[in-house]
Amino acid sequence: MVSVQRNPTLSYVVLPEGTRRGSVFTVHETGAPVLPKPRLLDRVRAALRIRHYSRRTEKAYVAWILRYILFHGKRHPVEMGAPELTRFLSSLAVDRKGAASTQNQALSALLFLYRRDVSTTQIYTHVLNRGPAGVRSPADRLFNA
Numbered sequence: 001m002v003s004v005q006r007n008p009t010l011s012y013v014v015l016p017e018g019t020r021r022g023s024v025f026t027v028h029e030t031g032a033p034v035l036p037k038p039r040l041l042d043r044v045r046a047a048l049r050i051r052h053y054s055r056r057t058e059k060a061y062v063a064w065i066l067r068y069i070l071f072h073g074k075r076h077p078v079e080m081g082a083p084e085l086t087r088f089l090s091s092l093a094v095d096r097k098g099a100a101s102t103q104n105q106a107l108s109a110l111l112f113l114y115r116r117d118v119s120t121t122q123i124y125t126h127v128l129n130r131g132p133a134g135v136r137s138p139a140d141r142l143f144n145a
């Protein structure tokens with residue numbers, strides 16, 4: 001007896017054991033396989049690898065981004081903005097008594113996330129009061145002083 005079994009993407013025929021060929025599987029694809037969209041941390045890893053960051057930097061950045069997400073109750077970074085980022089960094093300084101280098105590393109990881117992956121530059125320029133890094137001449141000091 002021949003049985004036909006169907007899956008949303010595959011259909012195959014199973015022949016019983018007593019046939020001449022034994023148990024043979026014939027697979028017919030019914031449609032193009034649907035690939036799931038890469039998850040956030042996988043996209044961050046891919047962006048870091050494309051830019052040739054070291055594996056240790058990749059591991060540290062992903063860990064900081066994960067801590068940031070867990071700190072805010074597993075909310076997606078797209079839903080969060082500058083107040084949440086400031087709250088997380090303040091928590092590192094006050095509650096966990098983190099060193100300045102720890103805060104700088106966390107800030108670098110989160111800025112990479114928001115600049116590269118989430119594409120929100122508002123956090124970088126408006127809230128942290130850091131404009132884009134530009135070339136400054138010695139004359140700028142004379143006019144701004």
